[in-house]
Amino acid sequence: MVEVFLNGKFLGESDDGDKLVENFLEERRKGKVDSSISISFNKESNQIFLESSQGRTLRPLIVVKNGKSLLSEKHIEQLEKNEIQFSDLVSQGVIEYVDASEEENTLVAFYSEDLTGKHTHLEILPLAMVGLCTSLVPFGNFNQSTRLNAGSKNQKQALGMYALNYLVRMDMDVNLLHTPQKPLVNTIMHEYSDYDKHPSGQNVVVAVLSYDGYNMEDAIIVNKGSIERGFARSTYYRPIISEELRYSGGLVDTINIPDKDVKGYKSEIDYRFLEEDGIIHPEAAVAEGDVIIGKTSPPRFLSSLDEYNITTSSRRETSISLKHGERGVVDFIMITENEEGNKLVQVRVRDQRIPEIGDKFTSRHGQKGVMGLIVPSADMPCSASGVVPDLLFNPHGIPSRMTIAHLIELIGGKVGSLGGRYVDGTAFNSETEVDIRKELLSYGFREDGSEVFYNGITGEKFTARIMVGNMYYLKLKHMVANKMHARARGPIQLLTRQPTEGRAKEGGLRLGEMEKDTFVAHGTSMLLKERFDSDRVAVPVCMKSGLVGYYDARKNKMMSPIYGEDSEMAYVELSYAFKLLLDELKSLGLCPRLKLEDKY
């Protein structure tokens, strides 16, 4: 007896499991059962699982019967003439969708030549085993699978031509690569996905060698000349949005240049770019603090006092200005209205990003790294023929990661650039390494891609030959300009008087609990105190009651909360956070008293 389950629920029993599966598959191929329902037979536990639930990944395979593929020449002919579609093949039962558990019961042939009687399915194309991004990795079948994963993940973060209508778009946080190129070594997926319409990298000359330790830990070294010629240059776009909101009582925001009597008025200099309508003009070079859209809002609360006070305006300043560390040029301004009919102003600011030390780059094989040094063209190592590489890649990145495809692409790219052609690197169906090497040899180079190299600084010849070639490199969206942050002094939080948190708020870098422990372990007591001085205060403490008092400026005296003037008071230096703790204890109904005594 075989137990049958539908979506994990017991359905019933069957006498002949094999027959059931066979019949089911037949019916599904006929189209009587939906093609998305999968069946799998676990012979060990003698159970059949039917699955129709959401979220399973299905994969199309060509059905094989008696060692023969059901996809005939005729089908292909019809497909080419556009007489039938892919979906027709599915409904004819030539191609079926298989999920992960059903795959356990199949034997899939890679190529039609491999077919035997035992095979149940045939791959449409071996490349179809992997997804779109992964099939963009050239020679992917030579890589370790984890690297393939990393490689395809990295490609999603690459800068390029993300949309051809970018000029009229108001996307948040986008980057555009200035001179993107089509890869020299590509796969058929590049063709099918119109990669040349939205490329995302550049072909560069890569030499595999270390350089004074500046490419340790996966860092890369870039030729300054290449950067000056536009390598990896990009533009960063960010829209700044403001709208005129409506409040209860007929009050509205107004976008204009704020009057000087508005609450929170900045300084005239900050508003200098604004035109009469309160919006900045295009092509204004702005830096942090500059107002982009001037705006005023009605007062937050209508207190009784303000109602009689007609002389001064009670409106608030709510202009939008560039945040800390931002800069750019106003690119495009759009004035429109939103769904509720409020005036909506969008200003797009652009900022040119020339690659700098700390920007992240990657090849298509998960070999990512940050730029460690920019070397003047004259100091770069060069080949005997005078070729100066654009980029130096550290050979230590290869052995442990085993990205063989990285090396093959290097040689493939070299062949492509010498032969003036594109090299096919489709995984499982690429040009063979042997052919590529032979071709390289025919161009008068060593077949392993290595060349005699000279030290760019001393002019000496390197003892080892250096591997050089062309590779497709991608600039990733993680750029230091968006990330770097440090502070000595700056804003503090209202409640705790401790520094704010995060780069956006110009915050401090926290010395946490565990970091504190290291100071204690080292016995550096005073250093630890100094680190935690960020919220230091001197509070007046009543020596009679032990409670924290206050300073009365009118009387120029310290006051005890209980005894008033009739107590001896002393200033005690402690962290404001502790003063808060005392207050909190008071709210618990406890009375924490500080017993003061002379330190000496």
Added chain:
Amino acid sequence: MELDIKEYEGKLPPKMIEEIKGHLPAKTKKSDVKKIMERICEEYKSSQVEPGESVGIISAESIGEPSTQMTLNTFHFAGVQEMNVTLGLPRIIEIMDARKEIKTPMMQIYLKEPYCKGKDIKDLAQRIKENKVRDFIKEIIVELTDNKIDIKIDLQKLKSSETKDVVLVKTLAKSLKGYNVKIEKDILTIKSKAKSENPSDVYKLKEKIKNIYISGIKGVYQVLPVKRGEEFIIVTAGSNLKEIMKLDFVDKVRTLSNDLHEINAVLGIEAARASIINETYKVIENQGLNIDIRHIMLVADTMCFSGAVKGITRYGVVQQKSSILARASFETPIKHFIEASLIGEVDELNSVIENVMLNQPIPTGTGMPELYMKASK
């Protein structure tokens, strides 16, 4: 020479003096002995921890950092040969918290001659094992009509554990008052003396019978004779050190348990301290980590110096702290503050955490010394 060295007793640990005696040639000159001993004293002094060194934090960091790399697994040894033992981080936490109920209590029972050579080892193991009625049952038949429970006894099992059926009947009759217990061949019959009985009570009775203790040592629910090196020992799951120690064939000196509280109760606090060190070190070694044993010794000392085993929890070691702020900063601050305020406690701010909270220099390292000056007249 003996006399020359004797002077240094008290300055150096006795064990070290013994070692020096063993290494010094007999005819060493008196002046040389003095030179050597002075040098050793100097060296000894310089290897001691300096005052103001934060040994606690250093120990905590030295144990805490490698612990993050431990696998959070209990290992399952395949097959019957070994038993499941809690290892890794869960076991470390168990030890440091001084849990009363540990996940896998275990004993390693060493045996005296000639048993340690393998004599009667299986029988001895069977004698130690706790036997309940359920261990001998083949089948239970509940007859609700006459409020009767028939139990089919596995006579072979009964025989191998050296329990006589008469004993079985007696113990059952003793713990089941108000019932008649009879045995006929392999059928044990239990019948209520009362005329009518609630059917659900009969089922309750059935469950009760299953768990009635018959023979062996309570708590030892699994035994396994194992060959360790040259000799045989008995490894048990479940621990009852007190009763095991009473057995005459057990080597009381070497027999081990992994239950800290039991060791403390049976052998005293020093043994408990030693077993904290051993058990912790065993886990660390097993994980392939390397922690200096002195860090673990410090932890064991703090757990045991009060005379009872106290875990590093808010009920154990942390509760002993004199500072309110230090206690409050560990766990459940509000509870600690309220309790402290009820009895009007005073925090003298003598330790590290309090001073960090108040932003005062901490009394370790450079915060220890204070400088006093005579005011000029």
